[in-house]
Amino acid sequence: MHIRTRLRRAMALPVAAALLLSACSGGTGQDGPIVVGGLFTNTPIPFGVSAQAIAQGVFDQVNAEGGIKGRTIEYLTADDANQSATASASARRFVDEGAVAVVGSASLIDCSANAAFYTQSSIMAIDGVGANLPCFQSSNIAAVNIGPFNSITAILEYSASELGNVAQCLFSAPGEGADLAVAVFERSTGQKLAIYDTSLPPTGEGDYTGLIVRAKNAGCDAVVFLGTDSQSVAFINAGVSQGMTDIDYLLSSNAFTAGLLSALGDKGLHIYLPSEFNPFFVDDQANKEWKALADKVGADYSSFGQGSYLASTWLVAVLRSIDGDITRESVTQALLMGDPFQTSMVGQPLVFGDASTHAPNLSYKVVTIAGGAWALAEDGFRSLSEPVK
Amino acid sequence: MLTISTTIAGLANGGVYALLGLCALITFKLLAVVDFTFTAVGALGAYAMVMLYEVNVPLWIAVPAGIATGMAVHLLVGVVMVHYFSEGRAEVKAAVTITMFTAFIALGGMLFGVSRPRDFPDPFRFAAVELGGVTITWTVIVVALLAVLFTVLPALVLRRTRIGLLLRAVAARPMTAQLIGVPAGRLALGVWAITGGAVALAMMVIAPSVPNDFSSLGLLLTWAFAAALVGGFTSLVGALVGGFALGALQGFLASFPELSVYRSVLPLLVIVLVLFWRQRHARWDATA
Numbered sequence: 001m002h003i004r005t006r007l008r009r010a011m012a013l014p015v016a017a018a019l020l021l022s023a024c025s026g027g028t029g030q031d032g033p034i035v036v037g038g039l040f041t042n043t044p045i046p047f048g049v050s051a052q053a054i055a056q057g058v059f060d061q062v063n064a065e066g067g068i069k070g071r072t073i074e075y076l077t078a079d080d081a082n083q084s085a086t087a088s089a090s091a092r093r094f095v096d097e098g099a100v101a102v103v104g105s106a107s108l109i110d111c112s113a114n115a116a117f118y119t120q121s122s123i124m125a126i127d128g129v130g131a132n133l134p135c136f137q138s139s140n141i142a143a144v145n146i147g148p149f150n151s152i153t154a155i156l157e158y159s160a161s162e163l164g165n166v167a168q169c170l171f172s173a174p175g176e177g178a179d180l181a182v183a184v185f186e187r188s189t190g191q192k193l194a195i196y197d198t199s200l201p202p203t204g205e206g207d208y209t210g211l212i213v214r215a216k217n218a219g220c221d222a223v224v225f226l227g228t229d230s231q232s233v234a235f236i237n238a239g240v241s242q243g244m245t246d247i248d249y250l251l252s253s254n255a256f257t258a259g260l261l262s263a264l265g266d267k268g269l270h271i272y273l274p275s276e277f278n279p280f281f282v283d284d285q286a287n288k289e290w291k292a293l294a295d296k297v298g299a300d301y302s303s304f305g306q307g308s309y310l311a312s313t314w315l316v317a318v319l320r321s322i323d324g325d326i327t328r329e330s331v332t333q334a335l336l337m338g339d340p341f342q343t344s345m346v347g348q349p350l351v352f353g354d355a356s357t358h359a360p361n362l363s364y365k366v367v368t369i370a371g372g373a374w375a376l377a378e379d380g381f382r383s384l385s386e387p388v389k
Numbered sequence: 390m391l392t393i394s395t396t397i398a399g400l401a402n403g404g405v406y407a408l409l410g411l412c413a414l415i416t417f418k419l420l421a422v423v424d425f426t427f428t429a430v431g432a433l434g435a436y437a438m439v440m441l442y443e444v445n446v447p448l449w450i451a452v453p454a455g456i457a458t459g460m461a462v463h464l465l466v467g468v469v470m471v472h473y474f475s476e477g478r479a480e481v482k483a484a485v486t487i488t489m490f491t492a493f494i495a496l497g498g499m500l501f502g503v504s505r506p507r508d509f510p511d512p513f514r515f516a517a518v519e520l521g522g523v524t525i526t527w528t529v530i531v532v533a534l535l536a537v538l539f540t541v542l543p544a545l546v547l548r549r550t551r552i553g554l555l556l557r558a559v560a561a562r563p564m565t566a567q568l569i570g571v572p573a574g575r576l577a578l579g580v581w582a583i584t585g586g587a588v589a590l591a592m593m594v595i596a597p598s599v600p601n602d603f604s605s606l607g608l609l610l611t612w613a614f615a616a617a618l619v620g621g622f623t624s625l626v627g628a629l630v631g632g633f634a635l636g637a638l639q640g641f642l643a644s645f646p647e648l649s650v651y652r653s654v655l656p657l658l659v660i661v662l663v664l665f666w667r668q669r670h671a672r673w674d675a676t677a
Contacts, residue, residue, distance in 0.1 A: 205642075212398075230605055237598060
């Protein structure tokens with residue numbers, strides 16, 4: 001018994017040391033695959049399903065072409081089920097299994113659950129979809145989309161400068177992000193909103209006519225409604241019933257869906273929303289490669305897929321740029337160096353860098369509905385005056 | 390003036406809550422089951438209709454097909470309830486329907502997309518009348534009329550017809566009714582089917598004016614129960630009035646920026662107060 005205990009103690013030290021070393025270095029040795037993590041909310045709602053398929057597709061393609069310096073990429077993914085505990089456990093698994101970075105994630109909970117852990121573990125995350133404010137407030141996370149709150153500033157600025165709207169009314173659910181976004185808009189334009197109402201219940205409600213009547217009464221020439229596509233359709237339908245067909249309806253980027261188009265496409269309304277990337281309905285050179293990949297992996301064309309494509313191709317470029325060993329340290333170092341990643345899917349080169357927070361993409365295109373289909377309101381990318389953070 | 394306008398707007402839309410509240414109450418009165426599945430069943434019926442409509446099936450076929458879907462699904466719920474839980478306690482029956490509700494919402498999400506809105510046909514969308522600066526559409530009037538119909542018709546059937554008498558007997562004393570030869574099981578299944586069809590029709594009329602992705606339609610359940618509770622889960626007229634009152638209160642609150650945020654909370658508070666008021670003569674130490 002005594003000998004066995006001594007033996008165990010003797011073995012415990014080198015085993016622990018080996019584990020510690022592998023955890024610190026990242027990767028599974030210099031010949032094994034390069035391990036990369038990706039976290040997605042796929043249940044109870046399939047938020048990240050298409051993003052995951054696209055990111056996996058990018059890495060499969062790289063592997064099929066011979067990998068990076070002869071090493072394949074192993075993409076560790078997890079469904080966090082919108083649960084903090086699951087998200088934390090998954091992130092820890094990525095780090096334990098030697099991930100060099102976390103990439104392509106489209107999760108509703110990742111940033112709030114794991115931002116501190118990523119910093120503590122010195123691992124960088126390039127998110128495909130930054131779903132909430134913590135994704136834009138961490139030194140170790142850079143989301144390639146402009147984010148829900150920058151979207152609010154974006155559409156308000158467009159409405160004021162291009163559509164000439166003065167009396168803008170905004171309805172949203174309560175939250176710090178909306179307050180910050182409106183503050184940025186008011187600072188950059190000197191305009192005040194005619195109505196700023198953050199009383200929308202997060203689960204939606206039966207009827208929006210009361211709010212519409214208020215907007216009508218206040219003489220709003222543009223109404224910003226920040227809800228899901230389903231809530232936006234109900235809100236706009238209530239507006240149409242009350243004869244508000246000539247005003248501009250401005251929506252958030254999460255209403256940029258096929259469902260919204262099919263429900264409102266033929267009504268001849270003025271609907272505008274910001275697209276966080278070169279819009280997915282455009283068939284041009286910028287969209288050619290990710291659309292071909294989406295077709296190959298059977299994913300829908302969506303901005304989530306675009307985000308995760310951008311994030312993964314960005315990481316692949318970073319991995320290719322590293323001269324020495326590809327480890328967590330070298331990947332983190334390369335991202336901190338901030339070499340710009342050139343892409344025509346957004347309006348500016350993407351840079352990670354060593355800032356305390358990241359918003360690499362501040363460009364957007366405004367889309368509208370014309371003749372029953374999505375259309376560009378204008379050709380080029382616009383840029384936000386300043387990020388919400 | 391703004392307050393009057395938003396209150397009128399809310400009142401007009403209260404028909405939605407009233408109609409669904411009545412559906413909840415009718416099932417309870419006829420079957421003695423607090424049925425949590427009915428909004429999801431109605432949503433399945435309405436979605437069957439809209440899926441057909443989207444592939445250009447004419448409404449005169451799509452609407453009956455949707456109603457038939459609602460009837461079939463609710464009948465299925467009824468078969469489970471009648472065969473396995475007819476002798477069960479009320480809370481067990483309610484728990485079973487809650488479980489089935491969750492399953493239906495998941496199923497609907499898989500079949501029709503989790504948050505995808507649909508272009509429900511709205512043949513009555515045109516303005517009917519202008520009231521206090523608010524345009525009342527024919528849809529609003531049709532919903533309100535349907536709510537009145539759902540109040541009057543079950544009351545007439547229950548009070549004036551032989552089948553109504555049998556239904557009351559089955560709801561009150563299922564075992565006794567069966568012993569004296571009332572075909573309780575078949576009657577109950579018939580009621581499950583008919584209420585399924587009725588709620589599917591109600592959902593089709595409501596869907597164009599509310600967030601109509603599958604889960605949002607299913608979750609109208611809470612407002613339906615709230616309306617039914619105003620009538621103490623016994624009075625059809627109470628549920629009718631309750632639904633409109635809930636809508637009016639929401640509309641009233643929408644006109645005050647500082648109160649607006651509470652408009653989805655305050656009506657529920659009112660329900661609690663109504664329940665306290667109704668129970669004011671109850672003796673808490675009395676045994677049931």
